Amino acid sequence: xxxxxxxxxxxxxxxxxxxxxxxxxxxxxxxxxxxxxxxxxxxxxxxxxxxxxxxxxxxxxxxxxxxxxxxxxxxxxxxxxxxxxxxxxxxxxxxxxxxxxxxxxxxxxxxxxxxxxxxxxxxxxxxxxxxxxxxxxxxxxxxxxxxxxxxxxxxxxxxxxxxxxxxxxxxxxxxxxxxxxxxxxxxxxxxxxxxxxxxxxxxxxxxxxxxxxxxxxxxxxxxxxxxxxxxxxxxxxxxxxxxxxxxxxxxxxxxxxxxxxxxxxxxxxxxxxxxxxxxxxxxxxxxxxxxxxxxxxxxxxxxxxxxxxxxxxxxxx
Amino acid sequence: xxxxxxxxxxxxxxxxxxxxxxxxxxxxxxxxxxxxxxxxxxxxxxxxxxxxxxxxxxxxxxxxxxxxxxxxxxxxxxxxxxxxxxxxxxxxxxxxxxxxxxxxxxxxxxxxxxxxxxxxxxxxxxxxxxxxxxxxxxxxxxxxxxxxxxxxxxxxxxxxxxxxxxxxxxxxxxxxxxxxxxxxxxxxxxxxxxxxxxxxxxxxxxxxxxxxxxxxxxxxxxxxxxxxxxxxxxxxxxxxxxxxxxxxxxxxxxxxxxxxxxxxxxxxxxxxxxxxxxxxxxxxxxxxxxxxxxxxxxxxxxxxxxxxxxxxxxxxxxxxxxxxxxxxxxxxxxxxxxxx
Numbered sequence: 001x002x003x004x005x006x007x008x009x010x011x012x013x014x015x016x017x018x019x020x021x022x023x024x025x026x027x028x029x030x031x032x033x034x035x036x037x038x039x040x041x042x043x044x045x046x047x048x049x050x051x052x053x054x055x056x057x058x059x060x061x062x063x064x065x066x067x068x069x070x071x072x073x074x075x076x077x078x079x080x081x082x083x084x085x086x087x088x089x090x091x092x093x094x095x096x097x098x099x100x101x102x103x104x105x106x107x108x109x110x111x112x113x114x115x116x117x118x119x120x121x122x123x124x125x126x127x128x129x130x131x132x133x134x135x136x137x138x139x140x141x142x143x144x145x146x147x148x149x150x151x152x153x154x155x156x157x158x159x160x161x162x163x164x165x166x167x168x169x170x171x172x173x174x175x176x177x178x179x180x181x182x183x184x185x186x187x188x189x190x191x192x193x194x195x196x197x198x199x200x201x202x203x204x205x206x207x208x209x210x211x212x213x214x215x216x217x218x219x220x221x222x223x224x225x226x227x228x229x230x231x232x233x234x235x236x237x238x239x240x241x242x243x244x245x246x247x248x249x250x251x252x253x254x255x256x257x258x259x260x261x262x263x264x265x266x267x268x269x270x271x272x273x274x275x276x277x278x279x280x281x282x283x284x285x286x287x288x289x290x291x292x293x294x295x296x297x298x299x300x301x302x303x304x305x306x307x308x309x310x311x312x313x314x315x316x317x
Numbered sequence: 318x319x320x321x322x323x324x325x326x327x328x329x330x331x332x333x334x335x336x337x338x339x340x341x342x343x344x345x346x347x348x349x350x351x352x353x354x355x356x357x358x359x360x361x362x363x364x365x366x367x368x369x370x371x372x373x374x375x376x377x378x379x380x381x382x383x384x385x386x387x388x389x390x391x392x393x394x395x396x397x398x399x400x401x402x403x404x405x406x407x408x409x410x411x412x413x414x415x416x417x418x419x420x421x422x423x424x425x426x427x428x429x430x431x432x433x434x435x436x437x438x439x440x441x442x443x444x445x446x447x448x449x450x451x452x453x454x455x456x457x458x459x460x461x462x463x464x465x466x467x468x469x470x471x472x473x474x475x476x477x478x479x480x481x482x483x484x485x486x487x488x489x490x491x492x493x494x495x496x497x498x499x500x501x502x503x504x505x506x507x508x509x510x511x512x513x514x515x516x517x518x519x520x521x522x523x524x525x526x527x528x529x530x531x532x533x534x535x536x537x538x539x540x541x542x543x544x545x546x547x548x549x550x551x552x553x554x555x556x557x558x559x560x561x562x563x564x565x566x567x568x569x570x571x572x573x574x575x576x577x578x579x580x581x582x583x584x585x586x587x588x589x590x591x592x593x594x595x596x597x598x599x600x601x602x603x604x605x606x607x608x609x610x611x612x613x614x615x616x617x618x619x620x621x622x623x624x625x626x627x628x629x630x631x632x633x634x635x636x637x638x639x640x641x642x643x644x645x646x647x648x649x650x651x652x653x654x655x656x657x
Binding site: 232 | 390419421422423424427435436437438439440441450453488498
């Protein structure tokens with residue numbers, strides 16, 4: 001098992017190097033360049049810009065710049081923001097808890113509800129429930145997330161005044177759990193709605209696949225109850241493709257609740273990304289790209305481990 | 318197995334017994350136009366305790382569907398199209414509610430499937446899977462059921478049951494897996510064992526071992542076995558009686574030695590003639606039955622075999638021959654039978 005982990009981690013190194021080269025190259029090719037923001041500032045003169053250029057190391061050849069930046073990734077120095085000169089890694093990590101909280105709660109809701117809908121749909125295929133669930137998922141996926149977000153704010157925050165419209169805490173209530181939970185509800189539900197729609201479809205097809213296997217008939221031939229057949233026989237087999245999907249999707253979910261975080265003014269990674277994009281904060285954008293890449297690798301590794309734990313055929317000796 | 322001895326025992330002891338399994342007019346017709354698909358078309362037979370009935374026929378003749386109908390293992394919508402009577406030890410199975418039927422499955426009647434790889438759950442150990450029927454039907458706890466699973470594995474001739482019980486199916490050979498399937502099926506000592514092509518997926522040498530094992534278990538447990546196969550050689554060595562199925566119907570039924578000595582239905586005769594024999598000249602062409610089995614939606618009005626039959630008369634094309642007693646222990650559905 002340790003050998004397997006080490007090998008997978010070693011395989012990740014060239015992947016990360018590739019991602020960093022492509023990302024660095026793209027940022028380098030982007031019009032404007034990192035110094036463009038200073039040219040708009042009338043108080044900054046040409047010699048200041050030259051000085052900043054030298055200070056940032058932008059006068060050096062591209063490969064030297066890349067070497068400096070990429071070696072910093074491993075030592076924890078991810079560069080500094082243009083505005084404020086704060087360490088990039090710190091700026092990103094600061095946003096992680098808020099995103100984790102929102103994503104964690106939305107995913108938990110979505111996986112539980114999505115699995116339940118999927119299992120019911122698969123066991124009662126083409127029933128009224130299955131048809132309603134299928135069309136409901138299609139509707140939820142067809143509407144843009146921002147529409148659901150705005151509707152939720154309109155109904156629950158503006159009209160009914162049950163819940164706050166955005167942010168994490170009321171002013172002066174920072175750190176209060178109750179206030180945090182109240183702020184968490186709407187963005188969680190909006191985000192969960194979309195993820196539930198996708199996951200109910202995944203779960204349905206994974207369970208249909210598992211239910212059609214020969215060993216499910218064997219389980220019936222043994223006289224096992226529906227509950228035992230579903231939980232002990234179908235579930236572990238259906239869970240395998242779902243876990244693999246989760247491993248791939250999780251990193252993107254964590255880096256990318258862009259719309260929901262923006263609409264609900266949730267101070268997470270998604271909003272950091274949108275803000276950095278509008279402000280041409282290249283160091284932050286490149287940092288987030290690397291962060292996501294690392295997450296993808298870790299997510300897949302965790303999924304592989306989980307699947308190997310379920311299915312002995314995939315265990316490497 | 319000592320076939321003659323077993324037959325003798327059947328003849329003396331079993332004839333007076335009421336049948337364990339009694340199947341009457343079993344039907345599986347799927348609604349379709351212009352005519353329904355007659356997958357199983359009025360199958361009737363009896364099976365006594367300790368007896369093996371071989372159900373033989375080409376693929377598509379309805380053998381497996383007959384077995385699944387008896388076990389009530391068909392899924393909707395097929396399950397809703399099954400009609401007829403199936404009595405096990407006097408209990409009418411077809412009208413039982415699903416909860417009562419599932420209490421019988423694995424206990425009073427159980428099934429061994431053709432493909433032991435896909436019929437076992439890949440993520441559970443063999444021991445866990447064999448233990449399940451004992452937990453479900455005998456009320457054993459996990460530990461007791463696990464011990465019983467190892468005992469069952471020993472019974473089916475596995476030398477190191479503890480290791481095999483702890484293994485997952487993919488680590489075992491095909492023969493070992495089928496032994497495990499059989500151990501699972503007999504865990505609660507069922508009165509009826511339905512074996513659907515139990516050796517088709519196995520090597521020839523392993524086939525013989527598995528069939529021998531079934532025979533031994535039958536002598537030990539006294540179970541009745543419904544042995545489904547397309548392989549007449551398997552029937553010849555392991556069944557007491559044989560029922561030949563063609564296009565969803567039984568066309569001939571006889572004690573196995575009588576059928577092999579002289580089949581009376583032209584189809585049975587053709588089937589027997591198409592077995593390759595070592596004593597035949599090498600370049601001899603294997604006799605075959607001309608034509609193909611009519612599909613379940615294109616059954617002719619008369620005998621289904623009439624179109625391929627050299628002896629067919631006008632009556633054969635017009636009227637379905639009933640399966641009627643031709644001699645003691647022999648039934649035949651043919652208007653122009655051959656001499657026995």
